[in-house]
Amino acid sequence: MASVRPQLAAAARSDATSETSLNDIVALDALALSDAIRRRRVSCREVMQVYLAHIAQYNPAVNAIVSLRDAETLLAEADERDRQLARGDYLGWMHGMPHAVKDLAACAGLPTRKGSPLTLDAPDTQDSISVARIRAAGAIFIGKTNVSEFGLGSHSYNPVFGITRNAYDTTRIAGGSSGGAGSALALRMLPVADGSDMMGSLRNPAAYGNVYGLRPSQGRVPYGPAPEVFVQQLSTEGPMGRSVADVAQLLVTQSGYDARSPLSLAHDASLVAGALQRDVKGVKLGWLGDFGGYLPMEDGVMALCEAALGDFAAMGCEVEPCAPDFSPERLWRTWLTLRHWMVNGSLGEMYADPARRDKLKPEARWEVEGGETLRAADVFRASIDRSEWYRSLARLFERYDFLLLPSAQVFPFAAETHWPTSVAGRPMDTYHRWMEVVIGPTLAGLPAISVPVGFDVRGLPMGLQIVGRAQADLAVLQLAHAHEQQTQWVRRRLPSMLARR
Template sequence: MDEKTMREDARRAPGTTQGLGRREFLRRAGLLSMAAVVPGTFAGAGKALAAAGRPAASEIVMADALELSDWIKARKVSCREVMVAYLDHVERINPIVNAIVSLQDRGRLLKEADERDAQLARGQYLGWMHGMPQAPKDLTATAGIPTTQGSPIFKDYVPKQDSVIVERVRRNGAILIGKTNTPEFGLGSVCYNPVFGTTLNAYDQTRNAGGSSGGAAVALATRMLPVADGSDMMGSLRNPAAYNNVFGFRPSQGRVPFGPAGEVYFQQMGYEGPMGRTVRDVARLLSVQAGHDARLPMSIDQDPAAFAAPLQRDFRGSRIGWMGDYGGYLPMEPGVLALCREALKGFEAIGCRIDEVVPDYPMEQLWQTWLTLRHFSIAGLGGGLYADPAKRAQMKPEAVWEIEGGLQLTGADVWKASVQRSKWYESLRKLFETYDYLVLPSAQVFPFDSGLHWPTEVAGRRMDTYHRWMEIVVGGTLAGLPILNVPAGFNAQGLPMGLQVIGKAQADLAVLQIGHAYEQATNWVRTRKPALL
């Protein structure tokens, strides 16, 4: 696929070829006006629960995940009440934003909730997610629930086996209510696909949600899920979290086992992790997701219980290296850097010292390294589909372009890219001899029009691939380091942005600890809720 074709594809708005586009339909139906949905949202169920001295339905869905977990364990609220509150809320909000897909039968979900209540009555408590509604990302396998990957090729595919992270949350008591939307095969940081359509931003339904964990981020921000999982190769836990004012954590390589899979060694750039509205919730979900799995030999063999411990820590005297736009290398939409610099005051408030730094590495070389290794990975994952002409015809152009790029590589090309990746890691390791954390924006542009597949230009510079506008996230990916997106605030148009906080190798807990301290100092999630609520 040539550059011209890619750019033409980027300009085509999804969902507008037949009848009204999604945004126009919602506008004409009045669903973009919150006056149509907010009043009396939880009136019936809320009054009944409040009269009984129990949390109202509105309180149930607005509670932090750990708070909700405590209520369930103490039987202050039943699992059935939780399920009813969430399903009612999803019924009202999801048609507006299209974040949750493959929603399961209400009767069956209530039966599962009743089973969780019966377990509690018998003194059987499965874990902190007991009775908690969950909707895994539509890239991760869920036994008995479709896993479409946003592709028409897999629109009817129902796995027989759960992925590792799904196994673990089910074992911990979670109830799967459906899946969260994702772009086709997770490619691109814009959440649209031909199976389920486009997910819209939680704060502005004319804007995109980010991706590829866009459905998860929007479901969290709009309180349709208490916590969520996502996956991240090119910022897919970071970009959508930034675009929807929540936290997204890409853990250290190997922290969360990614599989089961037929290949367990080379899939080292993209893997799964937690998202939440508080860092404590993120850490607690990580305590479930993390831990060695014998089927995945590269997974880290450390006790994940450490992530369930308190996160409080003194950061006075800690040093942060602000990498910004890599010394002017990256084009940035006006306002992004200014907003992120202002957000650094949150770290200063907890006692950190901040210096501007630039890695000692040629950044254009890093991009070429990224292209090679991404082509290589995607060609391996999708090459079988590409080989079938009928299936290839159903793949989006970006996927075909990635695979064809991979098929042109030699073994020497991949080896050289891996050497360059190693040199990049070394450049960051040297910075960590001076700094405790490295920080930079989570995106180069604010959330843009939901009908645009990807920005073809940023700050006057043309983007030569469908993902060049997200170049700012590839450094963290290639280094395999733990990275937390923290909210950075909002621009004058009310659009969110985030910061990537990068820690030393396997210092996942330290990254979560500083994220928690920053959260207490800034409190963006609690103070700036979506108008939908």
């Protein structure tokens, strides 16, 4: 396809590095693409044609998008979006934009396999709350993004669709469980992506894809509809993107109260597009780092993150080390108890059936078995400990505006490895211990975004978490936006397979 109109090409150049062979359309960030469609500088059919061709070229290398729908059907839906525009019917900022839903969320017309042979290949008949809102904003659903089996583990591989690989090094992992979303974004196969996060599943893949992933405040994005809406307070859905503005706009779409999700938050009127500019001079940042050496880190992770502290200082922020008055060992015990309890509840019925149990991966069986030994008093005690952890961070926020810590403890590892058995010479006693660094914001229900902080000598990316006070999602996005303007990592470093040959 020939280069699109001069105005669009100019916008695309501003959204990509100077060393790129990208088509002008896929080079655009989501908001720029949205504007081009709304102004009819490019048709929805053109957008769909270009994206499908781009996916056909790059998806085989990473296996990020699965359950891809028929091209003829998708082009017909794009034509309908063009007809709607022609008669003045504009659905919203995602009008005509291709979108792939994380394969843990229900999307009418597509199967939700969750990476498991125990799920059905039949298409869903209704959307989840978040997906319905994305549909209402005008998106065209092209397929799903790959995940780890049932979302367990930060490596997106499963027996249904296989391994999702890293956009910067296809011999390595993309992270998880939103790994398909992260790699698809990094390779410009999607304008923006949805994901979910229980143990860093929006933050870890963002770090490994040199993009942004926000775990919103608990309740910001309504959960469900699902039978366990009152007890599911570890996982949350949220946005990923190549710019903080894109992440913020998708969060606006996903967020807001829904009566089917009784613990969901009312819409935050301050959370609107264009509210990201903020003077961050004098903002106080507490650096949690590796919790005083408690967390083992692969060589190079702390160096990159500590170098990023200099970027915040250059922005006028005040950065100093800090530590919560709460034992990290106690925090891990709390996490294990609540995680076992939740996974046992969701997968216990499958585990109870010997024929289905054999089709669960060993890590899933281990989680269920851990839940089998719990007493009600254990779960209640963990809830008390979780509350005390929240109060511990609240005390830190009396001194600091934000807290910072790495997004991962290791760089992307070999894709054929299920999980690291050791980090920095220390053995990992569970399949997810190597991601312990992400559990703090989860258990406190706080907003946390992973921002890119650069690459190691092998060209492997890393991210850093910005954690805010309870329900301070906009403030977290504002600081992340300021850091983006300071560093511009996404535009500075595209995956090599996208570079001009």
